[in-house]
Amino acid sequence: MARPCCYFSPMPLPEPLRAATVGDVAALAGVSSATAARALGGYGTVSPRTRDRVADAAHALGYRANGIARSMVTGQTSTLGLVVADIENPFFAAVTRGFGDVARSAGYDVMVVNTDEDPARERAALGVLVGRRVDGVALSPASSREAGHLHMHVASGQPLVLLDRGVRGLRADVVGIDNRAAARRAVEHLVAAGHRRIAMLAGAGSGGRPLQAEGVPPALMTGLDRIRGYRDALSSAGLDGLPDYLRVTHFRSSAARAAIRELLALPVPPTAVFCSDSLLSLGVLAGAADSGAVIPVDLSLVAFDDADWMDVVTPAVTVMDQPAYDIGAAAADRLLRRVAGDTARPRRVVLPTSLVARGSVAAPRTAVRRVQRPAAP
Amino acid sequence: MARPCCYFSPMPLPEPLRAATVGDVAALAGVSSATAARALGGYGTVSPRTRDRVADAAHALGYRANGIARSMVTGQTSTLGLVVADIENPFFAAVTRGFGDVARSAGYDVMVVNTDEDPARERAALGVLVGRRVDGVALSPASSREAGHLHMHVASGQPLVLLDRGVRGLRADVVGIDNRAAARRAVEHLVAAGHRRIAMLAGAGSGGRPLQAEGVPPALMTGLDRIRGYRDALSSAGLDGLPDYLRVTHFRSSAARAAIRELLALPVPPTAVFCSDSLLSLGVLAGAADSGAVIPVDLSLVAFDDADWMDVVTPAVTVMDQPAYDIGAAAADRLLRRVAGDTARPRRVVLPTSLVARGSVAAPRTAVRRVQRPAAP
DNA sequence: TTGAAAGCGCTAACAG
DNA sequence: CTGTTAGCGCTTTCAA
DSSP: OOOTHHHHSOOOOOGGGSOOOHHHHHHHHTSOHHHHHHHHHTOSOOOHHHHHHHHHHHHHHTOOOOHHHHHHHHSOOSEEEEEESOTTSHHHHHHHHHHHHHHHHTTOEEEEEEOTTOHHHHHHHHHHHHHTTOSEEEEOOSOSSSOHHHHHHHHTTOOEEEESSOOTTOOSEEEEEOHHHHHHHHHHHHHHTTOOSEEEEEEOSOTTSOOOSTTSOOSOHHHHHHHHHHHHHHHHTTOTTSOOOEEEEOSSHHHHHHHHHHHHTSSSOOSEEEESSHHHHHHHHHHHHHTTOOTTTTOEEEEESOOGGGGTSSSOOEEEEOOHHHHHHHHHHHHHHHHTTOOSOOOEEEEOOEEEOOTTOOOOHHHHHHHHTTTOO | OOOTHHHHSOOOOOGGGSOOOHHHHHHHHTSOHHHHHHHHHTOSOOOHHHHHHHHHHHHHHTOOOOHHHHHHHHSOOOEEEEEESOTTSHHHHHHHHHHHHHHHHTTOEEEEEEOTTOHHHHHHHHHHHHHTTOSEEEEOOSOSSSOHHHHHHHHTTOOEEEESSOOTTOOSEEEEEOHHHHHHHHHHHHHHTTOOSEEEEEEOSOTTSOOOSTTSOOSOHHHHHHHHHHHHHHHHTTOTTSOOOEEEEOSSHHHHHHHHHHHHTSSSOOSEEEESSHHHHHHHHHHHHHTTOOTTTTOEEEEESOOGGGGTSSSOOEEEEOOHHHHHHHHHHHHHHHHTTOOSOOOEEEEOOEEEOOTTOOOOHHHHHHHHTTTOO
16 A cells, blocks of 8 residues: 555655755744844844744754855855965964954954965965955965966955065055065174174975076065065175075975075085075974084074974074964954955055074174184283 | 936946846847856856857956855855864864865865864854855864764764764764874883883863863863873883873963973973873973973973974974874865765774884983993993 | 746845 | 845756
């Protein structure tokens, strides 16, 4: 015998297969879906009694608002996009956290996308975020040259905040530090310690793509600015006639390790090195050890970004610290203002850096000798 | 004189204020919106000529598909949710990267949410993700006790993969390592070096909430399992009668620093310590230095997770390494299968760990003495 | 191969 | 205070 119950009243789909909608809740509560929506969404006016009935029905049905549908009609997603160049770099991890904390406390969620310093992936990431209709995007540009997609994005009127790195000619807010001044100060610290042959390791791009020709500045404003600061410091110290100790490497400690080994193997090696990134300084530590160079006796080091391990190594690493968490937080704040409709002209938010002097900087051996002579009459 | 041009044909909204829609493209291409949508979305059948016309029109208008609207009708978002306990922990940073790489190569985007080890924030994060209708969620549970929301989520039929940490009784895939065995092996390494008084620092919770009473195991399966492994190793070595050197601290290096100082100040201090996390080992290095203890002479150390700095400190840190990137990648893979409809019973994916022996482990001083005597006859 | 029309779940006018 | 109605931009039958 067949099961007659099924002929005329097909079973509704079992619970797990279809999520409850406003209409379901409304039906159970015995009100119109508009009223249910008002009660559920917390807008308009609903009588307390109705509100309770709807709430009960929603609870019974396990109703969860469909953010997609809501976004569809409101045109807003309450979501911010964050495009970072390398989520594994502690600097960006902290930026991400600061950004997320501020966004969340303002009722926004965050979609994070990683680009691995690749402009093509960055363009794709931006496309994804725009496709998802995020309300705004914060982005650390992988390149200041390949930025056509950024210009188009800004031209389309969508809020964009640049993180850490600027892009020349782009009408967008920038949140970061004064890289040139910070680098200059870091190198001046080395000059003050008596160093003359000061190298710099600058990071650019990931391992994915070939680097530009030797000596050409990286396609990164941050790197460029730090290189400028390095040169500023050298020339005000009258040190610009010396051999070129600048090396541009990938953002990998292995690349820095090779670079520092090569530098130390020079006929006239540098006595100090300034690293534009914490990852690179990791490579310097390893490479110096490879070369048998002792820090700070044979090589002084100033790094960028105060990574958590920097004060447990021996010697502790002197760093130019930048407020990564605050940069992320400030970027979210700026972006939220733009999302809220602020159309004032682009602002540049510059956060303070600080030099943290630790044990990795000492006078170069030659300078020590010079000091020692008059000290023993 | 008034401007008559505006009376009968109001200007259309200027470009930046309204994004082009399928309808706009269709109108410009002279086809129906259904056809334009087919051409744009790459589904159905469209003649090559029409396809080109539509493509041109789309290009001219700067059309970008509205993912929200698409999700609305397809019920899919091509987005995966990732809930991590601490984005700043290098372990989770690597997991995030592995997860993202696999997701992206399968055409999925990722929404990352940080919970700071707080179950309440975890519940909220899951709610957000569900509201946004992500196709699936991978999550590293902040607590194995407060997991009601996880059970509800699974009951609702939505794909969920647990990352790194399991939750007892939850019918969900788990991707991680065998924490108990790994911890046991790490501690056995210490035992083999001759240690008897072996401490353990286990992490639980962030600084946000008070920790449980002293000695109570943390509400984390990972921590629990590592503690079990520690005890396993101690008891098979016949070392369980010794004083209790286990300390449960927050996931902060400062907490570990205080804990190790306290341990080293004991009348009979431990000669070795096993840390359940790289952050904690950072604190151990600092705290040991505070106490004037030299590693590995006065204190041997085995850490968990091979952070990038671990082989540049002196001595380099012996670690139990877990494949963080692969864990993230495997989790994405598992989740994608579930999203694709795999309803086989929950699987547990266990990835291999490896002990990386470096310089932070040596024989305890007492053991050294014992060895030295017969060595000089 | 193409078009017309119906909706996805929700919000926003506008009446009642 | 509540219900009716009309979409948001897209995909998807179903006919033509």
